[in-house]
Amino acid sequence: MIRTPTPWLIHGSFFIGLLFAIIPLPEMVQAARPYFLAMLLAYWLMEAPLRVGLGTAFIVGLLADLTSATLLGEQAMRLVILAFLVQRFRARLRFFPLWQQALAIGLLLVNDRFVVVLIHLIIGAPQTSWLSWLAPALGVILWPWLFVLLDMVRLRLRERT
């Protein structure tokens, strides 16, 4: 059986992810802000596939569109594409060693950047600065920490109940 984590943990983590997307950062770092929300989504897609799916990705993306100033539906689309890819390769991703997993997530995030560039090209919006390509690299660095942290939190919660 799959032990699904409490929904509160999932909701809470997404809430924090949404917050992180709009927390003011220094000018330099702003463009290179890692897409924390996508990483969280990937984690939950791997660890709780019964609770988190494409619909979750869509809703979370819509919420992110509402709270940040992106085009309505832009982040929804990005997250749906990412979620689909994670679902597709879930079996393999899950059993990768952590560093390999981080690289795979990095690839997904790079792909996400391409989706953004494509969307901006189509709607004629200005492209983000080259710094934004650093965001996937930061995501790769952050992924193991995020993974371990969330695992630990889940373990604690499981022990308590």
Add this chain to the structure above:
Amino acid sequence: MAYAGKNTSRISDSALSTLPLLLYLAMAVGLMVADQRHAYGQIARQKFSLVTEPFWWLASSPVRAFRYARENLVFRSQLENDNRQKRQDLQVAMARIHRLNAVADENVRLRQLLGGTRGYQLNVQMVSIIDIDLDPFRQRLVLDAGSGNNVQIGQALIDSGGVLGQVVEVSKRRATALLITDPDHAVPVQVARSGLRAIAFGTGRSDALILPNIPQSADIREGDVLITSGIGGRFPAGFPVGVITGIRSDKLRLFVIADARPAAHLERGNEVLLINNLPPAIDVGPPAPERVPPAEDKVLAGETINGATP
């Protein structure tokens, strides 16, 4: 556990799972197009502002905390610098205040000296102008107050610039004032610089006064300020009347004629001050009995101001 996970992934691997993907993508594209074309995103954000605003507040709280910390955890040296600067500024400001206090004291003393000869208490009533008739031969004003408001014939009219004229007709609700620029009007004046007395007549033009019959030897020149002399008792002394704009000799070359520009704003403003119960301008004979100031009238949009003329 792993086995079960594999099972679900196998389900999602199936061709069926592309259908929801396409559905969601279509929805996202639809939303984007709608937002791009009709700015629905703006409307949606407004609708959800009740939720998003606290969210934004929460997101900005780290920055607020940081700012608070920076304001409260400043270095000691910085504070000391600030303190020194502030103390210097304070000293400069205090010095200025002391000087101003000295000037104010001096002013009071001078006023007391003058107060012995001239009444400085000025009781005025604010009256609005109804209609300005600047016809060349009728430089008159109609005032929105009459005998019902204790307006009397002969009361002087001033505005922020200087003397404007005097009341010549009073009816129950209205009064007519003759301006100093009316050809029929004359006001006793004094050159503020030299004390030379003269009489300023109106010319019918709202920007000119004329002072005929000045002796050739008199001390008067262009730019001199004319004030009321108080002679005749109709106008209180010391109000500005005009400024000399030019001097010329008359036809017989015996006297000098001075042209002047009125100090009052004759063409501007629609509120004037009517001077009430003035004590006689010249202190001759026994002191005048204290007159009771007229009661405030409710019809009148005016007010009584107690002040001192400079």
